[in-house]
Amino acid sequence: MDLAISLDFNNKYVPLHRQVYEELRKAILCGRLPAKHRVPSTRSLSQSLGISRTTVTISYEQLKSEGYIETLVGSGTFVCAQLPDDLLRSIPVEHVQKITRPQIQLSKYAHSLVEADVPGITEPLTTINFRYGRPAFDKFPMQIWHKLLSRHCSPVNSNWLDYSTDHKGYLPLRKAIVSYLSRSRAVKCDPDQVMILNGTQQALYLIMRLLIDTGDTMALEEPGYLSARRVFLSQGAKLLPINVDSEGLMVEELKQYTNESIKIVYVTPSHQFPTGSILSLPRRLELLAWTRQTGALIIEDDYDSEYRYGERPIPALQGLDESDSVLYVGTFSKVLFPSLRIGYLVLPKSLAPLFARAKWLNDRHLPLLEQYVLTDFIEEGHLERHIRKMRSHYDQCRQILVQALKEHFGERVKILGEKAGIHLMVKLQTPLSDEEIVQRAGNEWSGNASC
Amino acid sequence: MDLAISLDFNNKYVPLHRQVYEELRKAILCGRLPAKHRVPSTRSLSQSLGISRTTVTISYEQLKSEGYIETLVGSGTFVCAQLPDDLLRSIPVEHVQKITRPQIQLSKYAHSLVEADVPGITEPLTTINFRYGRPAFDKFPMQIWHKLLSRHCSPVNSNWLDYSTDHKGYLPLRKAIVSYLSRSRAVKCDPDQVMILNGTQQALYLIMRLLIDTGDTMALEEPGYLSARRVFLSQGAKLLPINVDSEGLMVEELKQYTNESIKIVYVTPSHQFPTGSILSLPRRLELLAWTRQTGALIIEDDYDSEYRYGERPIPALQGLDESDSVLYVGTFSKVLFPSLRIGYLVLPKSLAPLFARAKWLNDRHLPLLEQYVLTDFIEEGHLERHIRKMRSHYDQCRQILVQALKEHFGERVKILGEKAGIHLMVKLQTPLSDEEIVQRAGNEWSGNASC
Numbered sequence: 053m054d055l056a057i058s059l060d061f062n063n064k065y066v067p068l069h070r071q072v073y074e075e076l077r078k079a080i081l082c083g084r085l086p087a088k089h090r091v092p093s094t095r096s097l098s099q100s101l102g103i104s105r106t107t108v109t110i111s112y113e114q115l116k117s118e119g120y121i122e123t124l125v126g127s128g129t130f131v132c133a134q135l136p137d138d139l140l141r142s143i144p145v146e147h148v149q150k151i152t153r154p155q156i157q158l159s160k161y162a163h164s165l166v167e168a169d170v171p172g173i174t175e176p177l178t179t180i181n182f183r184y185g186r187p188a189f190d191k192f193p194m195q196i197w198h199k200l201l202s203r204h205c206s207p208v209n210s211n212w213l214d215y216s217t218d219h220k221g222y223l224p225l226r227k228a229i230v231s232y233l234s235r236s237r238a239v240k241c242d243p244d245q246v247m248i249l250n251g252t253q254q255a256l257y258l259i260m261r262l263l264i265d266t267g268d269t270m271a272l273e274e275p276g277y278l279s280a281r282r283v284f285l286s287q288g289a290k291l292l293p294i295n296v297d298s299e300g301l302m303v304e305e306l307k308q309y310t311n312e313s314i315k316i317v318y319v320t321p322s323h324q325f326p327t328g329s330i331l332s333l334p335r336r337l338e339l340l341a342w343t344r345q346t347g348a349l350i351i352e353d354d355y356d357s358e359y360r361y362g363e364r365p366i367p368a369l370q371g372l373d374e375s376d377s378v379l380y381v382g383t384f385s386k387v388l389f390p391s392l393r394i395g396y397l398v399l400p401k402s403l404a405p406l407f408a409r410a411k412w413l414n415d416r417h418l419p420l421l422e423q424y425v426l427t428d429f430i431e432e433g434h435l436e437r438h439i440r441k442m443r444s445h446y447d448q449c450r451q452i453l454v455q456a457l458k459e460h461f462g463e464r465v466k467i468l469g470e471k472a473g474i475h476l477m478v479k480l481q482t483p484l485s486d487e488e489i490v491q492r493a494g495n496e497w498s499g500n501a502s503c
Numbered sequence: 504m505d506l507a508i509s510l511d512f513n514n515k516y517v518p519l520h521r522q523v524y525e526e527l528r529k530a531i532l533c534g535r536l537p538a539k540h541r542v543p544s545t546r547s548l549s550q551s552l553g554i555s556r557t558t559v560t561i562s563y564e565q566l567k568s569e570g571y572i573e574t575l576v577g578s579g580t581f582v583c584a585q586l587p588d589d590l591l592r593s594i595p596v597e598h599v600q601k602i603t604r605p606q607i608q609l610s611k612y613a614h615s616l617v618e619a620d621v622p623g624i625t626e627p628l629t630t631i632n633f634r635y636g637r638p639a640f641d642k643f644p645m646q647i648w649h650k651l652l653s654r655h656c657s658p659v660n661s662n663w664l665d666y667s668t669d670h671k672g673y674l675p676l677r678k679a680i681v682s683y684l685s686r687s688r689a690v691k692c693d694p695d696q697v698m699i700l701n702g703t704q705q706a707l708y709l710i711m712r713l714l715i716d717t718g719d720t721m722a723l724e725e726p727g728y729l730s731a732r733r734v735f736l737s738q739g740a741k742l743l744p745i746n747v748d749s750e751g752l753m754v755e756e757l758k759q760y761t762n763e764s765i766k767i768v769y770v771t772p773s774h775q776f777p778t779g780s781i782l783s784l785p786r787r788l789e790l791l792a793w794t795r796q797t798g799a800l801i802i803e804d805d806y807d808s809e810y811r812y813g814e815r816p817i818p819a820l821q822g823l824d825e826s827d828s829v830l831y832v833g834t835f836s837k838v839l840f841p842s843l844r845i846g847y848l849v850l851p852k853s854l855a856p857l858f859a860r861a862k863w864l865n866d867r868h869l870p871l872l873e874q875y876v877l878t879d880f881i882e883e884g885h886l887e888r889h890i891r892k893m894r895s896h897y898d899q900c901r902q903i904l905v906q907a908l909k910e911h912f913g914e915r916v917k918i919l920g921e922k923a924g925i926h927l928m929v930k931l932q933t934p935l936s937d938e939e940i941v942q943r944a945g946n947e948w949s950g951n952a953s954c
Contacts, residue, residue: 064682065678065681065682065685066685067685067686070685070686070689073689074689074691074822077818081788081823118784118817118818119783119784120784153794153795153798153826153827153828154797154798155798156714156798156800156827156851156853156854157714157766157798158713158714158857159712159713159714159715159716159719160716161712161713161861162712162713162714162857162861165713165857165860165861165864166857170670170859170860170863170864171668171863186665186666187664189661189664189665190661192661192664194656194657194658194661195658197656198652198653198656198657201649201652201653201656202649202652202653205645205648205649205652206645206649207645207646210640210641210643210645212842213638213640213643213840213841213842213843214637214640214840214841214842215637215836215841215842216842219621227516230516231515231516234516234517234518234521235518235521238521238524238525240525249866250701250866250867250869251866251867253863253864253865253866253867254865254866257864257865257866261610261612261613262609262610262612262613262616263607263608263609263610263613264610265610265611268610282864283864286864315608332570333569333570333571337532343604344604346605347604347605347606347607347608349607366568366569366570367528367569371525372532375604376604377604385666389664389665390664390665390666391663391664391665391666391667391868391870391871391872392664392870393866393867393868393869393870400607402607403607406609406613406616406617408621409616409621410612410613410616412621412704413616413621413704413708413733413734413737414704414705414708414865415700415701415702415704415705415708415844415866416701416702416704416844417842417844418701418844419842419843419844419870419873420842421842421873422870422872
């Protein structure tokens with residue numbers, strides 16, 4: 053019989069026996085090999101295809117076990133009779149790879165994402181990577197991290213392999229975070245209020261999901277953190293941008309929206325993103341007082357508060373708040389490394405059970421091994437040691453960059469923000485566009501590099 | 504002056520200097536220590552509190568750096584004048600720990616979760632843990648896993664510390680999964696269709712979020728997987744339970760709902776949860792044909808398809824589908840370990856970009872170290888070796904359990920399902936309730952144990 057089988061000998065994903073199997077199966081399902089018809093013997097098919105007989109035999113065994121073909125002793129191998137004929141006929145003939153089907157209907161949320169502006173894969177244009185929010189990876193204490201990984205990843209210690217039954221995250225880690233936040237950020241909470249989440253992103257996502265409906269109003273800093281803005285928009289929030297000056301969010305401006313029912317204000321008080329200003333104490337108190345009056349909530353995104361050079365950090369809004377209005381978001385992405393994907397959310401007590409439920413429905417919990425390792429890392433003092441070391445390192449980096457900018461641009465450069473954080477915002481007095489400046493900097497570097 | 508400060512000497516989370524700081528700050532904010540008033544000297548306060556002067560000094564330094572108090576040379580330390588008076592007065596007096604605020608308004612989604620039935624922390628009642636879906640952790644090749652972790656977790660190898668820019672997951676892992684699924688499950692896809700997700704749970708959550716709006720109709724197996732049902736309900740889906748028999752989902756029953764616009768059917772075809780039946784080939788073809796006619800999508804949850812004892816597994820619905828109707832969900836929770844939190848979703852090509860965007864907005868990406876390790880684990884053949892080993896182990900366990908059940912219950916026990924999977928469903932002919940049986944089994948065990 054004439055059985056057209058096309059094999060792709062260069063396909064490294066699909067082995068030949070699987071390809072033979074699939075071609076025969078397709079031939080049966082399309083009716084090219086009708087029920088009760090004889091299929092070629094393994095010998096003849098292997099010869100015609102130029103492949104080993106074993107390969108064909110494996111394919112046939114698979115087809116037999118799945119009920120497509122059967123061997124009748126002494127007669128040969130046949131397509132099974134019991135496949136429902138009408139089903140077979142409902143599949144159109146020959147080489148129709150894909151069958152047209154009604155278009156897939158998306159949810160409202162999905163429609164809002166169709167045009168969503170989500171960053172793609174970006175590679176640095178130049179040899180020096182100036183991307184913001186990127187810790188100095190070569191300074192990460194990999195050996196300590198490896199030692200702690202090895203401690204838990206041993207055959208005698210397999211209790212972390214199972215599902216976690218704690219929806220908020222590994223309890224000893226939550227305790228370690230409470231203690232760390234109390235020491236370093238004056239955050240007041242107990243472990244029950246802490247959720248271990250897959251980074252700041254998940255904290256913002258869950259807050260949106262549980263507290264914002266389409267059309268609800270939110271205020272946020274202008275300029276501000278784009279990734280937060282993206283989550284807010286995707287959830288259908290109406291956004292009120294509030295200007296920022298050298299003391300951070302201009303609370304006066306916020307207070308003027310007396311006709312708006314603002315549900316949430318998103319702020320980065322310890323190091324405004326991207327301008328670098330720090331929300332002053334009077335503004336903090338003013339913001340909290342406004343919150344108490346209006347019933348709004350505050351998302352305090354404390355993404356790199358650990359890095360303040362000189363003075364001690366101003367305590368978190370969360371610690372100043374006496375009215376359960378602050379949702380405090382922190383992350384280990386900046387003090388350790390981003391691909392760890394561990395952040396935390398400190399919640400008003402009344403909201404904690406609800407967030408735990410939402411987290412469970414979303415993805416159950418974070419991997420446990422990293423939570424064990426991080427707990428030890430904090431409890432044994434490595435975290436704070438690392439932060440101290442990095443604080444001095446980033447301070448030096450900042451000084452070198454500031455000095456170089458002043459040296460090369462003189463009066464034409466203005467450094468914005470306080471001495472804090474791991475990024476720097478500058479204003480250049482120049483007629484050039486952003487793109488032109490990046491392009492020129494790239495050229496300059498290539499020029500130097502080839503010297 | 505009389506300054507009441509209460510310290511908790513047993514509090515292991517909040518050090519004394521922080522407690523002193525907080526008490527003083529509260530006194531200032533409440534107006535007990537008014538602007539421009541003198542605060543006690545460090546010496547006198549340390550004496551009255553019975554703590555070291557250094558501790559008090561640390562507290563004062565913090566308060567100074569934050570602008571609460573200031574030292575005037577030769578005169579002493581005072582509460583700052585520049586704190587806005589009206590703000591201070593807006594905070595009620597004395598020991599009001601929490602200020603009442605308008606109730607927090609929840610989103611519609613949050614309201615749907617308030618009563619959501621999400622499993623809590625469960626401990627086995629007896630010494631033997633019969634919980635379903637729990638792999639044999641003592642058989643996990645921890646040493647190999649540790650070796651692979653160590654390979655990547657070394658100071659010369661820090662490229663995985665950064666954010667991943669690949670929203671779908673680490674590309675080499677997606678390639679390894681494509682190859683594995685093609686070999687073992689006849690799933691046809693390319694790496695672009697694969698999303699690495701935080702377990703089956705996140706796959707189901709994202710599918711719901713992107714394809715289901717409140718009130719949309721879904722069909723699912725009855726009895727079926729409760730955790731899936733919970734996600735569907737939380738998203739406001741209207742659920743149609745479809746009965747299951749020894750050939751799996753009764754597609755005939757599904758076809759009778761001609762007046763319903765069913766958007767998605769959720770099935771566990773390779774080992775129906777919990778009955779253990781396997782969706783027969785005719786039913787598979789019938790289901791796919793129905794899908795093509797109605798435009799419905801199929802969620803194929805292939806949670807433990809690796810464990811089939813005896814015959815080869817029937818290929819996945821995804822591989823039989825020619826009309827882009829199947830969303831294939833798999834997990835490493837059963838073949839490796841649940842706390843790894845890695846699952847995958849194979850999507851119709853048209854949906855992949857949208858899911859990548861939703862994943863990024865949800866939590867960006869999974870931790871990278873585990874993705875590197877898992878890639879090596881698959882590519883170097885450890886995964887399939889481990890599965891072969893475990894298949895024989897679980898087969899033995901199953902036989903022992905079946906034999907014991909038959910021995911002790913004789914005619915009164917009926918074993919349901921095919922020889923597959925890592926759980927077993929039995930029907931006991933008994934007037935006892937579930938709880939009574941569990942209770943008796945526990946007593947029996949304790950009785951034996953004390954012999």
